[in-house]
Amino acid sequence: MPARNIITITTDFGVRDHFVGAMKGVILTINPEVNLLDISHDVASYSVVDGAFTIAQAYTYFPSETVHLVVVDPGVGGERRPILVQAGRHYFVGPDNGVFSFIYEREERVTVRHITASHYFLQPVSRTFHGRDIFSPIAAWLTKGIDAANFGEPISDYRRFANLNPKMESENLAHGIVLKADKFGNLITNFSIALFPQFVQPKAPVFQLEINGQLLTRLHNTFDEGAPGETFVIVGSSGYLEIVCNGASASRSLKAASGDDIVLTFQ
Amino acid sequence: MPARNIITITTDFGVRDHFVGAMKGVILTINPEVNLLDISHDVASYSVVDGAFTIAQAYTYFPSETVHLVVVDPGVGGERRPILVQAGRHYFVGPDNGVFSFIYEREERVTVRHITASHYFLQPVSRTFHGRDIFSPIAAWLTKGIDAANFGEPISDYRRFANLNPKMESENLAHGIVLKADKFGNLITNFSIALFPQFVQPKAPVFQLEINGQLLTRLHNTFDEGAPGETFVIVGSSGYLEIVCNGASASRSLKAASGDDIVLTFQ
Amino acid sequence: MPARNIITITTDFGVRDHFVGAMKGVILTINPEVNLLDISHDVASYSVVDGAFTIAQAYTYFPSETVHLVVVDPGVGGERRPILVQAGRHYFVGPDNGVFSFIYEREERVTVRHITASHYFLQPVSRTFHGRDIFSPIAAWLTKGIDAANFGEPISDYRRFANLNPKMESENLAHGIVLKADKFGNLITNFSIALFPQFVQPKAPVFQLEINGQLLTRLHNTFDEGAPGETFVIVGSSGYLEIVCNGASASRSLKAASGDDIVLTFQ
Numbered sequence: 130m131p132a133r134n135i136i137t138i139t140t141d142f143g144v145r146d147h148f149v150g151a152m153k154g155v156i157l158t159i160n161p162e163v164n165l166l167d168i169s170h171d172v173a174s175y176s177v178v179d180g181a182f183t184i185a186q187a188y189t190y191f192p193s194e195t196v197h198l199v200v201v202d203p204g205v206g207g208e209r210r211p212i213l214v215q216a217g218r219h220y221f222v223g224p225d226n227g228v229f230s231f232i233y234e235r236e237e238r239v240t241v242r243h244i245t246a247s248h249y250f251l252q253p254v255s256r257t258f259h260g261r262d263i264f265s266p267i268a269a270w271l272t273k274g275i276d277a278a279n280f281g282e283p284i285s286d287y288r289r290f291a292n293l294n295p296k297m298e299s300e301n302l303a304h305g306i307v308l309k310a311d312k313f314g315n316l317i318t319n320f321s322i323a324l325f326p327q328f329v330q331p332k333a334p335v336f337q338l339e340i341n342g343q344l345l346t347r348l349h350n351t352f353d354e355g356a357p358g359e360t361f362v363i364v365g366s367s368g369y370l371e372i373v374c375n376g377a378s379a380s381r382s383l384k385a386a387s388g389d390d391i392v393l394t395f396q
Numbered sequence: 397m398p399a400r401n402i403i404t405i406t407t408d409f410g411v412r413d414h415f416v417g418a419m420k421g422v423i424l425t426i427n428p429e430v431n432l433l434d435i436s437h438d439v440a441s442y443s444v445v446d447g448a449f450t451i452a453q454a455y456t457y458f459p460s461e462t463v464h465l466v467v468v469d470p471g472v473g474g475e476r477r478p479i480l481v482q483a484g485r486h487y488f489v490g491p492d493n494g495v496f497s498f499i500y501e502r503e504e505r506v507t508v509r510h511i512t513a514s515h516y517f518l519q520p521v522s523r524t525f526h527g528r529d530i531f532s533p534i535a536a537w538l539t540k541g542i543d544a545a546n547f548g549e550p551i552s553d554y555r556r557f558a559n560l561n562p563k564m565e566s567e568n569l570a571h572g573i574v575l576k577a578d579k580f581g582n583l584i585t586n587f588s589i590a591l592f593p594q595f596v597q598p599k600a601p602v603f604q605l606e607i608n609g610q611l612l613t614r615l616h617n618t619f620d621e622g623a624p625g626e627t628f629v630i631v632g633s634s635g636y637l638e639i640v641c642n643g644a645s646a647s648r649s650l651k652a653a654s655g656d657d658i659v660l661t662f663q
Numbered sequence: 664m665p666a667r668n669i670i671t672i673t674t675d676f677g678v679r680d681h682f683v684g685a686m687k688g689v690i691l692t693i694n695p696e697v698n699l700l701d702i703s704h705d706v707a708s709y710s711v712v713d714g715a716f717t718i719a720q721a722y723t724y725f726p727s728e729t730v731h732l733v734v735v736d737p738g739v740g741g742e743r744r745p746i747l748v749q750a751g752r753h754y755f756v757g758p759d760n761g762v763f764s765f766i767y768e769r770e771e772r773v774t775v776r777h778i779t780a781s782h783y784f785l786q787p788v789s790r791t792f793h794g795r796d797i798f799s800p801i802a803a804w805l806t807k808g809i810d811a812a813n814f815g816e817p818i819s820d821y822r823r824f825a826n827l828n829p830k831m832e833s834e835n836l837a838h839g840i841v842l843k844a845d846k847f848g849n850l851i852t853n854f855s856i857a858l859f860p861q862f863v864q865p866k867a868p869v870f871q872l873e874i875n876g877q878l879l880t881r882l883h884n885t886f887d888e889g890a891p892g893e894t895f896v897i898v899g900s901s902g903y904l905e906i907v908c909n910g911a912s913a914s915r916s917l918k919a920a921s922g923d924d925i926v927l928t929f930q
Binding site: 170186187190352365 | 684695699738790795796
């Protein structure tokens with residue numbers, strides 16, 4: 130059985146400052162044996178949706194019992210609750226602001242607890258850095274084998290985003306959005322292969338994808354099947370349609386970014 | 397007892413190049429069991445003050461006996477000495493250029509040694525990369541249990557910055573500076589709560605903070621107590637007053653940066 | 664004997680997205696005991712040459728049997744082969760696109776295998792993220808002690824760059840290039856000390872180095888031997904001549920970048 134000794138960390142704190150280092154120190158002071166892994170600290174500042182997507186794309190690859198610490202927390206110190214999520218084989222610790230929405234959607238067994246066991250917190254708790262003072266200690270104590278039930282009671286009114294999935298206007302017309310532009314400028318859409326399996330059939334569908342007034346109709350298997358500079362669609366490694374450009378940034382060429390509308394139509 | 401098996405690393409080397417990787421390789425070759433943690437590699441280039449602040453904000457959270465390697469070293473290869481600092485429960489290795497000034501100020505028991513035991517260095521020692529050739533091996537040998545006294549003799553004329561604290565012009569007037577603008581554009585000042593405890597009293601003080609010709613008079617507890625776009629003061633998680641803007645960058649809105657003057661007056 | 668339990672990772676994936684996190688999860692699921700070290704994830708996007716230089720400058724410092732995972736892979740999903748390289752005391756896993764060229768040149772004992780053992784891959788293999796689906800699992804299984812021969816047959820027609828070395832036009836005239844501009848704007852050239860040992864002799868050579876229409880004739884030992892703002896030559900910590908500027912970016916002051924031509928002449 131894999132032990133509960135891995136903590137992944139996802140934040141929008143950047144790596145310029147001391148924030149992430151302080152969190153790691155807090156964790157190692159509680160459990161010096163833990164294995165700390167960074168997912169990303171460059172989630173778009175204050176973007177809960179970007180944080181939600183980032184952890185959703187990474188967590189499934191980790192061993193059972195991994196603890197995923199996610200601190201994208203623009204409401205820190207306000208009324209949003211700190212939560213501990215058990216979902217499938219994994220644990221998640223972070224604020225109740227929707228950052229675990231994709232996980233709630235994907236996993237069948239989900240328990241969400243409001244963290245109230247303040248004797249586990251780093252005292253005094255600051256008003257602006259719960260990543261260090263609340264979430265890091267809870268994650269660390271989890272890896273010491275403390276049972277999740279000790280940290281707080283289950284809740285059912287936790288926050289989740291409603292509009293992560295495309296809206297089917299008809300059988301042949303769907304409205305979606307750009308979930309994020311990745312480092313290469315690839316535009317990851319919310320059109321998943323689970324919803325649109327025709328994109329991975331041997332015979333590609335006849336489709337039209339409209340974004341920012343431009344129409345895309347080509348589906349390729351790989352980046353280098355596109356002509357240099359061509360903008361086209363691929364089935365991305367995350368299981369979503371991506372709008373990409375061979376050797377260049379589709380985000381730049383289409384002036385498109387996270388949140389932009391996309392219309393997908395089939396003939 | 398925590399073993400001496402953690403090394404944190406703080407540099408201005410960035411993460412684009414091979415520099416940090418080479419340092420980690422040198423350390424692991426000497427001690428494959430060590431636990432390596434990055435604090436930041438994006439200290440402002442050549443800024444000893446920024447490096448000093450970054451390590452000062454992170455080290456206290458780490459376990460006893462942690463070795464903190466700090467390489468912000470614009471004078472590398474020149475006359476500045478390599479030093480090994482024992483301060484409180486921690487070890488520090490780096491150049492004698494003031495980068496440990498905050499630590500000298502905070503810790504009561506401080507021993508600073510001039511590192512001269514060149515048989516521990518990676519030979520031949522380059523003239524421009526002592527992070528790899530001198531500081532990393534010393535940090536690694538420390539974690540192997542070599543006693544600090546073996547690396548060099550204590551010195552008392554080590555370098556420390558004089559002006560880290562605000563100047564009290566009178567009981568109600570203090571001149572300070574911006575220590576750094578963090579990733580979010582929050583301006584961390586050198587007005588500490590230790591010096592100005594009235595900012596954490598139940599009854600907030602009546603004050604005026606002047607920076608770049610603008611006057612701030614509002615103190616809030618959390619970011620989201622501010623109106624969207626409002627610039628105000630909070631007690632930051634580092635124990636210093638911070639000038640912040642709800643959901644935006646105070647650095648940008650005030651055109652302010654590290655080193656800028658601030659005048660604090662009380663009524 | 665050092666065990667095969669360290670994996671270094673070098674990519675152009677950046678640290679904004681989930682890519683590197685997913686790779687680390689795949690590796691830890693196969694071998695939870697492995698020690699994961701980042702060399703860089705900010706290799707210039709799509710630049711196989713920059714990736715080649717980065718790993719070449721870092722790998723020699725790591726212990727024997729280290730596995731170096733290098734994913735700078737603009738041709739992912741196309742015809743380029745996945746390869747496993749044994750060179751000297753190290754293992755390398757990545758695409759056969761020249762990214763290991765410096766290693767082929769430096770090491771005497773080199774075996775390159777075409778990775779074909781698809782039962783070790785993460786299934787289904789995506790067309791655009793072999794870093795996660797092919798290279799990470801192979802690196803992880805290597806650290807579990809699987810013999811390299813199990814992953815595929817040796818090949819001899821692997822790809823290597825031809826023009827990494829300067830061209831000697833005559834005994835006193837050489838044409839070279841800028842290999843990379845590092846984070847500080849130092850221009851690392853391909854004039855190595857191995858080829859030009861006169862630069863480390865007690866008596867410095869009389870030379871002229873031309874780049875972008877400007878002539879440099881000064882050699883200094885350290886950065887701070889240069890006057891503030893002076894642009895000059897040093898023997899860099901990588902064993903190559905570097906064009907640097909004291910306290911500033913030579914890349915900016917000379918408007919020079921990776922790939923730019925340099926002419927070196929001796930009197």
